[in-house]
Amino acid sequence: MASYLEQNQxxxxxxxxxxxxxxxxxxxxxxxxxVLRAAEYLKARFEEVGLEKxxxxxxxxxxxxxxxxxxxxxxxxxxxYGHYDVQPADPYELWTSGPFEPVIKDGKIYARGAxxxxxxxxxxxKALEVMNQDGGVPCNVKVMIEGEEEIGxxxxxxxxxxxxxxxxxxVILISDTGILSNDQPSxxxxxxxxxxxxxxxxxxxxxxHSGLYGGAVANPINVLCKMIxxxxxxxxxxxxxxxYDKVAVLSEEERAELNRVPHSDDxxxxxxxxxxxxxxxxxxxxxxxxxxxxxxxxxxxxxYTGEGAKTVIASKAFAKISMRLVxxxxxxxxxxxxxxxxxxxxxxxxxxxxxxxxxGEPVVTPTDSVAYKAAADAMExxxxxxxxxxxxxxxxPIVAMFKTELGxxxxxxxxxxxxxxxxxxxxxxxxxxxxxxxxxxxxxxRNYAAAAK
Amino acid sequence: MASYLEQNQxxxxxxxxxxxxxxxxxxxxxxxxxVLRAAEYLKARFEEVGLEKxxxxxxxxxxxxxxxxxxxxxxxxxxxYGHYDVQPADPYELWTSGPFEPVIKDGKIYARGAxxxxxxxxxxxKALEVMNQDGGVPCNVKVMIEGEEEIGxxxxxxxxxxxxxxxxxxVILISDTGILSNDQPSxxxxxxxxxxxxxxxxxxxxxxHSGLYGGAVANPINVLCKMIxxxxxxxxxxxxxxxYDKVAVLSEEERAELNRVPHSDDxxxxxxxxxxxxxxxxxxxxxxxxxxxxxxxxxxxxxYTGEGAKTVIASKAFAKISMRLVxxxxxxxxxxxxxxxxxxxxxxxxxxxxxxxxxGEPVVTPTDSVAYKAAADAMExxxxxxxxxxxxxxxxPIVAMFKTELGxxxxxxxxxxxxxxxxxxxxxxxxxxxxxxxxxxxxxxRNYAAAAK
Numbered sequence: 001m002a003s004y005l006e007q008n009q010x011x012x013x014x015x016x017x018x019x020x021x022x023x024x025x026x027x028x029x030x031x032x033x034x035v036l037r038a039a040e041y042l043k044a045r046f047e048e049v050g051l052e053k054x055x056x057x058x059x060x061x062x063x064x065x066x067x068x069x070x071x072x073x074x075x076x077x078x079x080x081y082g083h084y085d086v087q088p089a090d091p092y093e094l095w096t097s098g099p100f101e102p103v104i105k106d107g108k109i110y111a112r113g114a115x116x117x118x119x120x121x122x123x124x125x126k127a128l129e130v131m132n133q134d135g136g137v138p139c140n141v142k143v144m145i146e147g148e149e150e151i152g153x154x155x156x157x158x159x160x161x162x163x164x165x166x167x168x169x170x171v172i173l174i175s176d177t178g179i180l181s182n183d184q185p186s187x188x189x190x191x192x193x194x195x196x197x198x199x200x201x202x203x204x205x206x207x208x209h210s211g212l213y214g215g216a217v218a219n220p221i222n223v224l225c226k227m228i229x230x231x232x233x234x235x236x237x238x239x240x241x242x243x244y245d246k247v248a249v250l251s252e253e254e255r256a257e258l259n260r261v262p263h264s265d266d267x268x269x270x271x272x273x274x275x276x277x278x279x280x281x282x283x284x285x286x287x288x289x290x291x292x293x294x295x296x297x298x299x300x301x302x303x304y305t306g307e308g309a310k311t312v313i314a315s316k317a318f319a320k321i322s323m324r325l326v327x328x329x330x331x332x333x334x335x336x337x338x339x340x341x342x343x344x345x346x347x348x349x350x351x352x353x354x355x356x357x358x359x360g361e362p363v364v365t366p367t368d369s370v371a372y373k374a375a376a377d378a379m380e381x382x383x384x385x386x387x388x389x390x391x392x393x394x395x396x397p398i399v400a401m402f403k404t405e406l407g408x409x410x411x412x413x414x415x416x417x418x419x420x421x422x423x424x425x426x427x428x429x430x431x432x433x434x435x436x437x438x439x440x441x442x443x444x445x446r447n448y449a450a451a452a453k
Numbered sequence: 454m455a456s457y458l459e460q461n462q463x464x465x466x467x468x469x470x471x472x473x474x475x476x477x478x479x480x481x482x483x484x485x486x487x488v489l490r491a492a493e494y495l496k497a498r499f500e501e502v503g504l505e506k507x508x509x510x511x512x513x514x515x516x517x518x519x520x521x522x523x524x525x526x527x528x529x530x531x532x533x534y535g536h537y538d539v540q541p542a543d544p545y546e547l548w549t550s551g552p553f554e555p556v557i558k559d560g561k562i563y564a565r566g567a568x569x570x571x572x573x574x575x576x577x578x579k580a581l582e583v584m585n586q587d588g589g590v591p592c593n594v595k596v597m598i599e600g601e602e603e604i605g606x607x608x609x610x611x612x613x614x615x616x617x618x619x620x621x622x623x624v625i626l627i628s629d630t631g632i633l634s635n636d637q638p639s640x641x642x643x644x645x646x647x648x649x650x651x652x653x654x655x656x657x658x659x660x661x662h663s664g665l666y667g668g669a670v671a672n673p674i675n676v677l678c679k680m681i682x683x684x685x686x687x688x689x690x691x692x693x694x695x696x697y698d699k700v701a702v703l704s705e706e707e708r709a710e711l712n713r714v715p716h717s718d719d720x721x722x723x724x725x726x727x728x729x730x731x732x733x734x735x736x737x738x739x740x741x742x743x744x745x746x747x748x749x750x751x752x753x754x755x756x757y758t759g760e761g762a763k764t765v766i767a768s769k770a771f772a773k774i775s776m777r778l779v780x781x782x783x784x785x786x787x788x789x790x791x792x793x794x795x796x797x798x799x800x801x802x803x804x805x806x807x808x809x810x811x812x813g814e815p816v817v818t819p820t821d822s823v824a825y826k827a828a829a830d831a832m833e834x835x836x837x838x839x840x841x842x843x844x845x846x847x848x849x850p851i852v853a854m855f856k857t858e859l860g861x862x863x864x865x866x867x868x869x870x871x872x873x874x875x876x877x878x879x880x881x882x883x884x885x886x887x888x889x890x891x892x893x894x895x896x897x898x899r900n901y902a903a904a905a906k
Contacts, residue, residue, distance in 0.1 A: 090759065091660075094660075151761050206726075207876065216730055218731035222682075224678070228679075275801060277669055278671035296766055298766070299763070307480055308603075310540060311647065313751070320758075423662040
């Protein structure tokens with residue numbers, strides 16, 4: 001006979017799609033009303049699945065949706081974290097269907113936030129509903145879903161600092177990462193940190209005619225390109241002084257272990273349509289993504305970008321530059337040395353301003369904890385295969401913050417795939433992965449509650 | 454008693470302002486209807502001042518406004534050239550008044566095209582009206598005003614090639630340049646050519662999450678910056694092989710003569726708010742602008758450029774890159790070697806496309822011709838000071854084309870100022886300059902007709 005999950009999966013999917021229709025883009029003020037609607041929608045779902053003390057906790061920014069179920073103070077408590085805000089959807093023209101008009105095509109839900117992170121958050125809500133049909137959640141659970149993960153979680157950090165008692169728990173459970181493939185489950189144990197900046201280069205006090213002035217004034221776009229180019233050497237090492245000083249150096253054994261992860265450069269290249277990989281000399285693709293810091297320009301703009309030709313020397317040029325950090329770099333330190341260095345390499349003839357955006361600390365989570373084992377066992381049960389511990393490249397800044405503020409480790413029980421195109425046009429999430437998550441999470445609670453007895 | 458010009462200057466100004474209200478932006482298709490309205494407006498003004506055979510000559514693009522007055526086939530013929538199309542006005546937010554809502558503030562007309570080139574074209578129309586009050590124009594005149602100068606004049610070149618008989622003349626008169634100052638008239642005798650390109654760098658086949666992929670794939674923005682940075686060496690020499698091969702080398706005497714032009718680096722820096730000049734080692738500012746070729750990025754864009762932070766690796770990055778050329782470089786040659794070089798420096802891991810936009814040939818016009826002397830004498834009469842021959846940096850591609858196709862030299866009798874901010878927000882044109890032009894042009898005709906007798 002069909003399980004409760006099988007009987008209700010259509011409804012679960014349509015509830016998620018209703019939520020995905022709300023464009024909860026936190027980076028752009030014009031979506032503020034939608035962000036609040038997305039929070040209200042989640043609050044109502046919390047109440048439906050029997051969470052208690054459900055509330056929208058106000059912050060200086062977007063509210064945090066909170067609910068809990070304390071079945072027995074003697075039992076351990078799991079604190080579930082996720083985020084209901086999403087990345088901006090542009091460039092819109094590259095989406096094959098509207099980013100906020102979710103559709104299911106060949107077994108995938110297409111929409112901004114389908115995977116990151118609304119789809120993965122909603123697995124937890126529905127997992128609670130499933131457990132309610134089977135004696136309820138076997139330990140205590142607190143659920144905290146924020147609305148500012150994509151813009152740095154600054155207000156969450158304040159909220160956590162001010163609500164340590166309310167958030168008291170034994171472990172943090174997060175689904176905001178991925179697995180290697182639907183045949184090979186994995187659990188992230190290493191996450192890179194982030195230092196993100198907007199830089200502004202100003203040359204002349206107004207746009208100039210390139211014919212009348214070209215050759216005699218600093219062109220801020222040329223200068224910005226030169227400055228950015230100078231940040232990497234010919235081996236793609238980052239040239240910022242002291243940048244690598246604190247980078248954790250792995251032993252040969254650790255590197256060998258890391259490279260045992262199933263990975264094919266050919267498949268990797270094919271999946272993103274690149275003729276070649278590219279990166280820091282002396283490291284494999286897995287290492288470049290997992291254990292090495294990086295510097296990428298995320299956006300650049302200046303001068304005339306319309307149709308046709310305009311022979312202008314722009315007054316200003318801008319770029320968004322971010323660095324991925326690894327243990328034991330810290331976001332504050334790297335932010336400071338980047339700012340100092342970038343300003344120091346500005347040639348006379350231009351002025352440079354560096355505006356730090358947000359950061360996040362790199363972390364490595366333990367693989368020998370009760371919680372990790374409970375998660376690994378749960379995946380082994382539902383996938384029929386033991387998950388591999390991996391060191392992904394993304395950063396969930398708050399994982400480090402939880403460790404510092406609450407003293408709690410996190411378990412990154414994510415179900416996404418690299419191919420889900422999160423942060424890109426046509427983001428999607430497999431129906432298989434969504435349902436597999438709802439199936440797996442109750443096993444985690446059962447394993448964890450049992451082990452903690 | 455007040456001259457006819459003095460009596461009618463208010464009307465002349467308001468007629469010009471009516472014309473400036475029509476946004477004749479040729480680079481952007483959405484203004485096509487306005488471009489045609491601007492041509493119709495000019496055609497009507499031609500008829501008012503007694504030009505004959507007035508017509509809109511059709512081309513594959515925007516029409517050419519033509520009119521002529523043949524007073525006596527035995528007399529020499531002046532062919533007046535100008536353009537009624539204007540540069541795009543963006544960034545709009547930097548204009549203190551609407552680019553197409555002309556206003557006069559402290560003796561200057563503010564509007565896109567006020568100087569470049571509607572204002573200067575209209576001086577010629579009104580100069581004809583003024584001469585009509587005083588026996589009429591003393592020699593034959595043909596007036597040809599095109600609508601595609603800002604996008605390369607490709608259709609004008611075809612029109613000229615196909616209408617050599619119709620355009621038969623003895624000299625070409627153009628007001629699309631400037632003078633050193635209102636106290637120091639000057640006449641451009643050297644103009645740089647142009648080679649303009651749009652480049653596109655493609656990395657991954659879609660935008661990627663910089664955390665999941667950063668460090669392992671070629672970031673097209675970083676790559677584009679590196680490629681652009683490599684186009685200049687530490688002395689700001691352009692590194693493209695063979696780029697300088699044909700550059701005319703001036704003798705020490707010629708350089709000394711050139712540097713006699715009144716110029717102050719301090720005033721130059723102050724006028725554009727720069728702490729320092731910047732450019733090719735071994736040359737003065739006057740030389741960098743006048744006799745040396747340059748390479749400038751006119752626009753760049755890629756990745757996330759909205760508010761806040763988006764941790765993305767873009768699939769594509771773009772730039773508009775143009776080079777100013779000097780005798781004896783040719784636009785076609787430089788376009789070819791730039792394209793070949795830029796594609797050759799692309800690292801494996803990205804694909805690069807170079808799309809040439811439009812070009813123009815550098816020219817030097819004679820200073821010992823009857824026409825040049827007629828122009829210099831006219832300015833000396835109205836300014837009370839002998840004009841200095843200068844080598845400006847701008848390019849009027851068709852000056853070289855006229856020489857090739859019609860075998861005619863041009864006289865660049867322009868009245869703008871470097872500070873007019875053409876191609877920039879808040880373009881303006883001095884009322885003094887507009888009226889001085891209308892006053893000077895009849896003297897040119899008188900001097901030229903007399904000398905040719």
